[in-house]
């Protein structure tokens with residue numbers, strides 16, 4: 445998931461603010477606050493939890509046993525850390541930890557008003573204790589408010605950034621069809637450039653001394669206007685757009701040269717120039733088509749090689765699966781499928797053969813799952829299968845079927861035939877609101893499958909130590 449929304453400027457201002465805050469409050473008052481809090485940290489956490497659970501809707505992300513256990517621990521840590529004196533060089537790491545809290549909230553889908561409410565409960569509880577311990581010392585009370593507010597602001601900032609990205613992704617998923625307009629626009633532009641070329645050539649051939657005005661320049665074509673005014677807004681591939689602009693400049697140059705040499709008649713040099721112009725236009729049209737098809741693939745969230753989903757919609761899909769499971773019961777399963785010794789395969793048979801293997805494995809995976817399941821290309825030779833609403837036994841059976849399916853593939857690579865195997869880590873969603881736990885579990889199971897000799901399925905639940913973070 446992208447965390448790019450927190451621009452460095454915003455981060456810097458948070459760092460500066462907190463650095464100043466810690467300096468202004470000073471060590472001694474902070475120790476005092478911490479002492480007052482530390483004396484009854486369990487009480488503060490318990491009250492917080494009880495109060496939050498009284499809020500309608502909070503059980504969706506608070507009622508899981510692991511959350512309960514972990515929350516007690518992490519909240520206590522958070523409070524302790526907030527009121528610990530901090531040297532300026534320790535502030536950036538502290539800021540990063542607050543941002544991470546916001547990201548977890550976004551992943552779990554905790555509504556922001558709940559976070560703010562939590563902040564208010566904490567403030568009230570902590571202020572009460574500091575007031576009692578320090579005889580209502582105003583400076584300390586203000587320090588408590590300022591530190592909690594600054595930290596909640598950071599958490600919310602990062603939460604909003606991630607929610608915005610998630611919202612954009614789910615909009616994009618829904619609006620996928622709209623991007624098809626781009627393909628139509630691309631066709632129109634390509635034919636516009638060809639039209640320009642035809643008009644230009646007609647003039648060149650008809651007139652010995654072509655009197656071309658600036659309006660005849662390729663710069664004035666729809667293609668050029670679109671490229672200079674709109675392409676930057678539509679596409680993110682700056683380098684490709686820059687190439688296209690260079691190509692347009694080359695066409696312009698070739699057309700000016702063609703006018704010059706035409707003045708000497710229909711010479712060999714003229715025909716060479718015409719040929720250069722033709723090639724320039726063909727290349728520009730090719731570059732445009734590449735740009736658009738790449739964008740359509742990215743927009744559709746598809747991996748260009750295998751046509752499987754890329755990671756783009758992973759967050760949206762897993763978050764929805766998690767919510768469905770929490771609301772309606774049932775479990776989903778994750779299979780992390782990694783091809784064995786793929787590097788060797790590439791080295792022995794070449795990268796193209798490796799690509800062919802990936803495509804066939806992708807097809808095999810897609811053919812083994814039900815209509816409501818998803819397959820993602822998760823990384824180079826790694827795939828993630830999401831099996832929705834499935835029992836542990838059935839998930840295990842699908843995983844085995846997939847493993848056997850990969851094993852049975854015979855892929856032709858020139859003279860050779862290639863066989864592959866896959867290791868699979870299987871994890872069932874355990875009801876925890878943060879789906880990244882299930883991914884972590886599948887990852888550990890995959891690692892165990894590799895370590896145990898590959899070409900096998902390992903179930904995360906069978907691993908002894910579950911070191912996942914809640």
Ligand SMILES: Nc1nc2c(ncn2[C@@H]2O[C@H](COP(=O)(O)OP(=O)(O)OP(=O)(O)O)[C@@H](O)[C@H]2O)c(=O)[nH]1
Pocket residue numbers: 749782783784785786787788790794795796797798799802823824825894898
């Ligand atoms: N042909 C091809 N190869 C790729 C692609 N993406 C990643 N790879 C290659 O996949 C290989 C993965 O190698 P490793 O991560 O070392 O894993 P491995 O060789 O499969 O070994 P194990 O996973 O331990 O069994 C690398 O050599 C990558 O270059 C791709 O799109 N096409």
